[in-house]
Amino acid sequence: MIKTNEKIEERAVEILSKITAFDKDKYDRKSLLEELLKFQEELRNILFNNEHADSADLRIWNVIDHLEKLNKDKGNIADDELKNVVKQCKCIGNMISILIAGVAGENKAYFSLQNISHYRKLLKNIELSYEDITSELDNIVVTKKGIFLIEVKNIRQDVLIDEDGNMYKKEKNDFVYDCNIWEKMNYKEQLLKIAVGKYLKDKKIHSILVFTNSNISVENKYRYIKHSFLGQLPHIIDEYEGNKIYTEVDVENIIESVKLNQSNKVYSPEVDIKRFKEDFAVLLATLEISEVRIPTSVEKPKFNILIAIRNILRRYGERSKNICRASEHLTEVL
Structure with a gap:
């Protein structure tokens, strides 16, 4: 365990004073990413x-590496605290990676949707709630022919969607379960229908599962999910063969209704x-101020030639006895 002293405590307080991020307990999704990056x-x-730090574009993974090096240089004086x-740090790093990947995928889809040639209105990153269900809708497209819900996947692995709507991502040589993508998209459809409310004319939302990476393989065995790659998306919406059921005023009303129903x-x-800030500050202060721990030497057993010779003779004697017994037995048989 780390033994704190006045110098370590003073340094820990100084470190804490330099960490101003997360001065609130809760954040919306957008603010959460901004605060994590800060x-x-x-x-x-x-x-x-x-x-x-700026020139090297360092990340929290570099923070981990540096702390591990400091601990090693000090003779591993804070192994348990470092592990914690x-x-x-890894949890925070994963949160940042997931949120950034999600935002990047949504932005790619949003910019791709700008290429739709027909009259349309777009929304992105809309969070909707109903009772105990909350979900974020990546992109919404409203045209005169219908309402399109775009679920974006910004992933690098090959994908398999089975007959029940379960989605798997390929990890090495095996497909690993990710989620039931049909259930996920169905929840979002229902939330969007509620948000559109009285302006929904044909009681239908057209959902499309979009993959931003065209280099992956997608095998879709579920008949109720339509999927495409990013480059195909504008053409799919442009070429939809439905009738024009919405006027431009209807489209505007739908967009405003969805905005009004956004979840807060x-x-x-x-x-x-809060606990992490304190743990980080005390750990770093300790690694900076504490003296190097000199490992106690482990005394190696001394080599005793007499014991070694005795063991060799004992093994040799047992082997000789076995040979003699075998010879006597062979003589009796012959």
Whole structure:
């Protein structure tokens, strides 16, 4: 365990004063990513000088590497505490990666949808709620022919969707379960129908599962899910053969109705940020100030030649006895 002293405590307080991110308990999705990125920047600037951190484009994974090196240089004086902080750092890093990938995919789809030639209105990153169900809708397209719900997947692995709507991503040589994509998209359809309300004329939402990476393979065995790659998306909507059921006024009303029904739900980070700040500050202060631990040497057993010779003779004697017994038995048989 780390033994704190006055110098370590003073340094820990100083480190804490430099971390200003997450001054609230809960955030909406957009603000959560912004706060996570700010938090990451503050951590790296504490460990590295600001100029070096910016030029090297360091991330929280570099924070982990640096802490592990400091601990090793100090003779592993804080293994348990380091393990705890590293675990929380990885969780924060994964949250950042997932949110960034999601936003990147949604933006790619949104820009692709700008190429629709017909009259249309677009919405992106819309969060809707009804009772205990909350979900984020990546992109919504409203044309005179219908309402299109776009579910975006910004992934690099090959994908399999089975006959029951279960989606699997290929990891190495096996397909690993990700989610039931049909259930997920169905929830979003129902939420969108509720948000559109009285302006929904044909009681139908056209859902499309879109993959941003055209280099992956997608095998879709579920007949009720339509999927496409990003480049095909504008053409699918442009070439939809339905009748024109909405006027431009209807389209505007649908967009406004969805906006009015947006959820204001807020979220807490998966990590106890307050506790993490304290753990990080104490760990870093300890690694900076504590003296190097000199490992105690382990005394190797001394080689005793007499014991070694005795063991060899004993093994040789047992072997000789076995040979003699075998010879006597062979003589009796012959």
